Amino acid sequence: DADVTQTPRNRITKTGKRIMLECSQTKGHDRMYWYRQDPGLGLRLIYYSFDVKDINKGEISDGYSVSRQAQAKFSLSLESAIPNQTALYFCATGAPRAQFFGPGTRLTVL
Amino acid sequence: AQSVSQHNHHVILSEAASLELGCNYSYGGTVNLFWYVQYPGQHLQLLLKYFSGDPLVKGIKGFEAEFIKSKFSFNLRKPSVQWSDTAEYFCAVLRNSGYALNFGKGTSLLVTP
Numbered sequence: 001d002a003d004v005t006q007t008p009r010n011r012i013t014k015t016g017k018r019i020m021l022e023c024s025q026t027k028g029h030d031r032m033y034w035y036r037q038d039p040g041l042g043l044r045l046i047y048y049s050f051d052v053k054d055i056n057k058g059e060i061s062d063g064y065s066v067s068r069q070a071q072a073k074f075s076l077s078l079e080s081a082i083p084n085q086t087a088l089y090f091c092a093t094g095a096p097r098a099q100f101f102g103p104g105t106r107l108t109v110l
Numbered sequence: 111a112q113s114v115s116q117h118n119h120h121v122i123l124s125e126a127a128s129l130e131l132g133c134n135y136s137y138g139g140t141v142n143l144f145w146y147v148q149y150p151g152q153h154l155q156l157l158l159k160y161f162s163g164d165p166l167v168k169g170i171k172g173f174e175a176e177f178i179k180s181k182f183s184f185n186l187r188k189p190s191v192q193w194s195d196t197a198e199y200f201c202a203v204l205r206n207s208g209y210a211l212n213f214g215k216g217t218s219l220l221v222t223p
Contacts, residue, residue: 033210040119042200042213043154050209058210090153096204096211097142097161101154 003027004102006091012108013081021076021105023091032074033092033099034058034066036085043090049074081109113137114203116214123191123221131186131217133201140206143184145175148198148216157199160184171195196221 004025013019023032030051035043035058045058047066055068063085067075078085086109091102117132135141145157158169165177175186184201201214 035213040215042114042116042215043211044213045210048210056209096208097159099156099211103153 004091004093004100006089006102006105008105009103010106012110014110015082017081017109019078019081019107021078021089021091021107023074023076023102025072025074025091025093025100025102027093027100028071029093029095029100030071031093031095032068034064034074034076035090035092036060037088037090037104046076046089078107078109081107083109085109114201114212114214116199116201116217118217119215120218121220123219125193125221125223126190127221129186129188129191129195129219131199131201131219133184133186133214134182135184135201135203135212136182137203137205137212142204142206143175143177144202144204144211145169145173145184145186146200146202146213148200150197154200157186191219191221193221193223195219 007022033048034046037043044060049055049068052068065077089105092099113136115134143160146154147157148154158167160167160177168174173188199217202211
């Protein structure tokens, strides 16, 4: 959905590097989410935010941190990337009953 | 334990064959149910959803799903698949008190000409 954008779309990095994935939305939603997708595992929730001051851990938050800079922006950081964080990362916005997904960021950690 | 189970991980069908993908969940109480599709290289798109009412719901592109409460199931069906239905399909559940969707592991569908 063009209303939810993610940058970069692809990234290759090395073990130990810090990396930030960014998500922006123009839909005016308060709620934003970060998921990771791994083959055969579906999507798993990393972090979610109900508004700028309300940020919560999801089921697999270890090794990740987030920042909600504004209603429209929600960034995911890997403080020290490791190979098992290689995955496809999706940002989503909106209430769970009507969620919109971004195009994804494919991250490879060597 | 996986709370949303998709029984088929990989399905291969010929065009015009009928499709049924299974989805079961283990939550009690009221749930909202979803099927999402991810075409190759694209993001997730909503196929259909069930909140309440008629347990047979129709979605886009000729897909439908039936909610069977007694079986905790929400199976996806399509009478006649097309090559363009090749994609990965995800079942998702939102519990009444939930804050986010819970996804199944996905089913990869390949439709051969």
